[in-house]
Amino acid sequence: MSTKATVEKLVSLCKRRGFVFQSSEIYGGIGGFWDYGPLGVELKNNIKQAWWKAVVQERDDVVGQDAAIVMNPTVWRASGHLDTFADPMVDCKECKKRFRADELAGAVPASAHGHEAEAAKVTRCPECGGELTEPRMFNLMFRTYVGPVEDDASTAYLRPETAQGIFVNFANILTTTRKKLPLGIAQIGKAFRNEITPGNFIFRDREFEQMEIEYFVKPGTDEQWHQHWVEERYNWYLGLGMRKENVRVRQLDSEELAHYAKDTYEIEYLFPMGWSELEGIANRTDFDLRRHAEFSGRELEYFDEESGEHIVPYVIEPSAGVDRLLMAFLMDAYDEEEVRGETRVILRLHKDLAPIKVAVLPLSRNEKLVPPAREVWATVRKQWMSQYDDAQSIGRRYRRQDEVGTPLCVTIDFDTLEDKAVTIRERDSMEQVRVPIAGLVDALRERL
Amino acid sequence: MSTKATVEKLVSLCKRRGFVFQSSEIYGGIGGFWDYGPLGVELKNNIKQAWWKAVVQERDDVVGQDAAIVMNPTVWRASGHLDTFADPMVDCKECKKRFRADELAGAVPASAHGHEAEAAKVTRCPECGGELTEPRMFNLMFRTYVGPVEDDASTAYLRPETAQGIFVNFANILTTTRKKLPLGIAQIGKAFRNEITPGNFIFRDREFEQMEIEYFVKPGTDEQWHQHWVEERYNWYLGLGMRKENVRVRQLDSEELAHYAKDTYEIEYLFPMGWSELEGIANRTDFDLRRHAEFSGRELEYFDEESGEHIVPYVIEPSAGVDRLLMAFLMDAYDEEEVRGETRVILRLHKDLAPIKVAVLPLSRNEKLVPPAREVWATVRKQWMSQYDDAQSIGRRYRRQDEVGTPLCVTIDFDTLEDKAVTIRERDSMEQVRVPIAGLVDALRERL
Numbered sequence: 002m003s004t005k006a007t008v009e010k011l012v013s014l015c016k017r018r019g020f021v022f023q024s025s026e027i028y029g030g031i032g033g034f035w036d037y038g039p040l041g042v043e044l045k046n047n048i049k050q051a052w053w054k055a056v057v058q059e060r061d062d063v064v065g066q067d068a069a070i071v072m073n074p075t076v077w078r079a080s081g082h083l084d085t086f087a088d089p090m091v092d093c094k095e096c097k098k099r100f101r102a103d104e105l106a107g108a109v110p111a112s113a114h115g116h117e118a119e120a121a122k123v124t125r126c127p128e129c130g131g132e133l134t135e136p137r138m139f140n141l142m143f144r145t146y147v148g149p150v151e152d153d154a155s156t157a158y159l160r161p162e163t164a165q166g167i168f169v170n171f172a173n174i175l176t177t178t179r180k181k182l183p184l185g186i187a188q189i190g191k192a193f194r195n196e197i198t199p200g201n202f203i204f205r206d207r208e209f210e211q212m213e214i215e216y217f218v219k220p221g222t223d224e225q226w227h228q229h230w231v232e233e234r235y236n237w238y239l240g241l242g243m244r245k246e247n248v249r250v251r252q253l254d255s256e257e258l259a260h261y262a263k264d265t266y267e268i269e270y271l272f273p274m275g276w277s278e279l280e281g282i283a284n285r286t287d288f289d290l291r292r293h294a295e296f297s298g299r300e301l302e303y304f305d306e307e308s309g310e311h312i313v314p315y316v317i318e319p320s321a322g323v324d325r326l327l328m329a330f331l332m333d334a335y336d337e338e339e340v341r342g343e344t345r346v347i348l349r350l351h352k353d354l355a356p357i358k359v360a361v362l363p364l365s366r367n368e369k370l371v372p373p374a375r376e377v378w379a380t381v382r383k384q385w386m387s388q389y390d391d392a393q394s395i396g397r398r399y400r401r402q403d404e405v406g407t408p409l410c411v412t413i414d415f416d417t418l419e420d421k422a423v424t425i426r427e428r429d430s431m432e433q434v435r436v437p438i439a440g441l442v443d444a445l446r447e448r449l
Numbered sequence: 450m451s452t453k454a455t456v457e458k459l460v461s462l463c464k465r466r467g468f469v470f471q472s473s474e475i476y477g478g479i480g481g482f483w484d485y486g487p488l489g490v491e492l493k494n495n496i497k498q499a500w501w502k503a504v505v506q507e508r509d510d511v512v513g514q515d516a517a518i519v520m521n522p523t524v525w526r527a528s529g530h531l532d533t534f535a536d537p538m539v540d541c542k543e544c545k546k547r548f549r550a551d552e553l554a555g556a557v558p559a560s561a562h563g564h565e566a567e568a569a570k571v572t573r574c575p576e577c578g579g580e581l582t583e584p585r586m587f588n589l590m591f592r593t594y595v596g597p598v599e600d601d602a603s604t605a606y607l608r609p610e611t612a613q614g615i616f617v618n619f620a621n622i623l624t625t626t627r628k629k630l631p632l633g634i635a636q637i638g639k640a641f642r643n644e645i646t647p648g649n650f651i652f653r654d655r656e657f658e659q660m661e662i663e664y665f666v667k668p669g670t671d672e673q674w675h676q677h678w679v680e681e682r683y684n685w686y687l688g689l690g691m692r693k694e695n696v697r698v699r700q701l702d703s704e705e706l707a708h709y710a711k712d713t714y715e716i717e718y719l720f721p722m723g724w725s726e727l728e729g730i731a732n733r734t735d736f737d738l739r740r741h742a743e744f745s746g747r748e749l750e751y752f753d754e755e756s757g758e759h760i761v762p763y764v765i766e767p768s769a770g771v772d773r774l775l776m777a778f779l780m781d782a783y784d785e786e787e788v789r790g791e792t793r794v795i796l797r798l799h800k801d802l803a804p805i806k807v808a809v810l811p812l813s814r815n816e817k818l819v820p821p822a823r824e825v826w827a828t829v830r831k832q833w834m835s836q837y838d839d840a841q842s843i844g845r846r847y848r849r850q851d852e853v854g855t856p857l858c859v860t861i862d863f864d865t866l867e868d869k870a871v872t873i874r875e876r877d878s879m880e881q882v883r884v885p886i887a888g889l890v891d892a893l894r895e896r897l
Binding site: 022032038053065073146172186207208296389 | 464465466467470472473474475476477478480481482483484485486487489490491493494501505506507509512513514515516517518519520521523524538547587591592593594595596597599605607614617618620621622625626634636639641643645655656741744745747826830831833834835837840
């Protein structure tokens, strides 16, 4: 379903139904920034909660944290971002348009930041044919100033990845949790990259949200844990309903690896622009802890009781982008089918991801039906994110819920006034089942 | 319990048990930025989820959204932040220390940004007695640059409040949700203020998280909705266990009001530094929508079917700071009591807020007890954030859980091997009850 036509329909659906808006749209927007509307924020929260449940709550070897976006700038010297987190850019001397030299050359995939730039092989502007400048390296970190004076001493950066916030807290967390290796630290949070050419809807943003785990292991066990995490994360996508034919795991070639990585796998999704990264799972070795130990003068080590030695752990890093996951889940769920001569649009979202779990619908806006329907809604909404809708025909209201992925509709009709029962209608099968109001919450819970 | 001694104990507990760390601590930190450790992030998430459930999920008149932190800079011209979101600062010519002139003068409370600054009445440095400079206005918005060129055209700001992200989406959300007034839009997200003097632990940060609702109403109904929200929000704190004697509602005097506000109430907590704001509930009138309509050229109006007129809604804004709420909830929950000659430290956190809901504890690290205990844990952690602990005496482990507010401990002892039952121990009463393992999840759910 990931055709170009689907994307256009999906982007239109996202705007029309309140999933995603252009940021500051009334002012003409701002490139690379997006807002999530009422349904989008629920979907995004559900993705984050499903991830947190799987990698923190249900595991015995991972804990969470939440670091600040602005950190002491030495963090970025130690991590290498100040030196290497840059893209080569060229300008057209005629039309003044700006391009990424590596993209013009077609040499490096969009996601491979941290590389040395390859020399651009294109010398003419692809838009107007004008002459291009020599490539200049452009650091992708957003710069700001902390405190009232804007100078070098007060310069700080918006983090380009959440990962470093974990490395600098490693020793604190090891001590306070009294955990042993292997130990994972998980974090969800905003990151910022001043991309020269953001694009593909919410795939490549300047402000985005990451879900990252740094999983600290004894050196020598890193390769087996790397395999573990590739499988775990791949299965997480399938478990949330992503179609197997649209997801793949790819091991990066050695020339695609970031400078800190010994080995990296990507979980990729078949986006309309081709297979693109959903999540990278890198073996970062002991690179980061050693760098931070060096720059901070602190010992970032682990005392291994078995060997009696102090070791610097290796790190396996599953790192996913929430916004592009949201885009992939939406695309993968988008479906159309013919029902009685009409096209039914359905988002076949997994029930854990669906923004609205239950819609409560009186058969019509009848004065006898509305009060019991609102009473049912009052009960339902204590348990689940839900909606009440009594406008237009029941058929149109079912379609409106199908279109945003609501798994269950509860319909109150005139029989309800007699039998104190309601109809549960299931999104995918459109099957209907009658249940007493007294047992409704249990019946919904069974299905959600 | 909000004495100075309690604060010191609490700050120490926060560090020792992994609630709150100084950001980038291994590099000496960075003023006004904090990280949340494994327990802190759970507590913070629980506060946010309790709020979202109360104001979005359970209400029929509020929807959520999530706007980008970086917005089109015209937003801040329209909102007035570029002109008025400033504090007056003075420097000591001798020791070079920097102060907020209004704080030296003791004239304006810390939370009252957006005011015209009052002239400083203090002319000598309170630290060294040196001469002070004249006050200069300093804008509190963090500045950055979007795109590769750092100039006026590319200047953007980190949002100093989440509110404006709601105002600029008002028309989009009104259309896509097809809702009528009164309609609230709720949002949780980071905001940034380049405070001259951050302080009081996590009370006044440079990076912090807000939970804001903009509640759009028909003019003329604004005063009654204002009262509604003051009551709702006050009761939310009490409902989550905050002690009545530590929370109060205060109507601001007219000279304390922000330039956009017709009337404002603060919900205040008795912090060790005195009564301070947890949440402000302002009547912003139609100020923001009118300004954005003017600056964007869009009609930000509502068609009222009753009167047949286009109106500009008034706005009631309940605006709370997550970080200071977290601090207040921790302080309020902190308690000490004597138990058999020993001091028991307890965080009496509401069960919805407690970071860990259930601890699973074998009586000892015995080879017969550990396997069934881990089996119990595997079941429990599918449902709740939980911990397993088998180190040191059972008494010490109870204390460790009390100290971080875990409402329930489940103990596996030698009887368990025979009767397939375990003991649930309740944090506050220390009462113990025996339940069969088969019924454990139900028994826990009843209590959580």
